Amino acid sequence: MVISPMSTGLSDYEKHQRLPTGSLGARGPPGFEDRIVVRIGMALKMLGNPGRARLYEWIKDGTLDSFLIGRSRFITTHSIKRLIARHLAQARDERGRIKLYDATAAAPRAANAGGAKTSASRPPQAPSSSSRRLMATPAHAAASAEAAR
Numbered sequence: 786m787v788i789s790p791m792s793t794g795l796s797d798y799e800k801h802q803r804l805p806t807g808s809l810g811a812r813g814p815p816g817f818e819d820r821i822v823v824r825i826g827m828a829l830k831m832l833g834n835p836g837r838a839r840l841y842e843w844i845k846d847g848t849l850d851s852f853l854i855g856r857s858r859f860i861t862t863h864s865i866k867r868l869i870a871r872h873l874a875q876a877r878d879e880r881g882r883i884k885l886y887d888a889t890a891a892a893p894r895a896a897n898a899g900g901a902k903t904s905a906s907r908p909p910q911a912p913s914s915s916s917r918r919l920m921a922t923p924a925h926a927a928a929s930a931e932a933a934r
Contacts, residue, residue, distance in 0.1 A: 821861065821862060821863075823860055824858070824860075825837070825858055828849070828860045831862070843868065848864070848868055849864045849868060851864075
C-alpha cells in the first residue's frame, strides 16, 4: 500500500474525531483553565452538570458571581472554584478525609436494618381511587357489615 506524502494515513472518521486538548480532554478549548469568566454551558461542565435550575439558584442566592453583557450571562471562574472548595471542605471528616456518605443520614436506615416495617417509617397514605370505588359499592358494604357481626 502506497500512501501519498500529503496523506495523514487517517480515515475520514479519525480525522473528524475530537481529540483531547489540554488537561481537561475534550471538555474545553486550550487555555480553558486560564479563563476569568465562562458562559452557562461551560460552568455546568466545570461543576459536573448539576443542572441549570440549581446553577441559577446559586446565581440568585449569590453563591456564584455572574453578570450580563447584552443577553449573555457570564460566571466568574473564581466563584466556581470557591463553590467547589466549599463543597470539598463540607465533605471532609474530622481527620481531613473525604466522607463517602453522610453518617447522620444513614443512621435511621441502620436502626431499621432488620427489615421490620414500622408505622413510623412510612406515613399513612390516603386510599387509592380504586379502593375508594370498592368501598362505595353496596356489595362491599354488605360484606363489611357481615364481617363486623
